[in-house]
Amino acid sequence: MDESLHCNWLKCRKSLLVEGKAVATTCSHIFCVSCAETLFNGNKQCPACKTVLDQPDDVVLSSLNPSADYRTSVLAGLAPDVVVDIAARSLAFWQYQTSQEVSERTTEGQIACMLPGAHPAPTSRSCRPPSKP
Numbered sequence: 432m433d434e435s436l437h438c439n440w441l442k443c444r445k446s447l448l449v450e451g452k453a454v455a456t457t458c459s460h461i462f463c464v465s466c467a468e469t470l471f472n473g474n475k476q477c478p479a480c481k482t483v484l485d486q487p488d489d490v491v492l493s494s495l496n497p498s499a500d501y502r503t504s505v506l507a508g509l510a511p512d513v514v515v516d517i518a519a520r521s522l523a524f525w526q527y528q529t530s531q532e533v534s535e536r537t538t539e540g541q542i543a544c545m546l547p548g549a550h551p552a553p554t555s556r557s558c559r560p561p562s563k564p
């Protein structure tokens with residue numbers, strides 16, 4: 432399974448792991464940095480789901496390849512229940528994103544199948560009953 436996130440802006444869909452940084456929202460969407468600069472420039476709405484994002488922590492730049500030091504310090508000092516809560520939210524985010532990827536791929540596959548010529552038409556030979564010896 433492809434364990435990478437893609438920019439949720441449909442015109443972009445860039446793989447986010449390459450850049451290592453992305454802008455995540457509290458409505459479980461994630462965008463590449465260059466899209467986010469344009470999309471959130473004076474706009475307090477999620478371009479994917481139209482949720483209003485007017486709180487300071489609604490849109491955050493996150494590092495997707497955090498250093499060991501960052502991992503050590505980012506949750507340090509937080510109470511265990513807070514740590515677990517953050518982890519649960521992050522997992523829900525990841526689950527939502529990967530399920531979106533799967534449904535998108537399925538839709539693309541279905542469209543491909545409906546297009547004429549996507550699959551070779553059965554040849555007349557294969558439709559004929561087997562010839563007698």
Ligand SMILES: [Zn+2]
Nearest residue numbers: 438443463466
């Ligand atoms: Zn993008």
Ligand SMILES: [Zn+2]
Nearest residue numbers: 458460477480
């Ligand atoms: Zn959203």
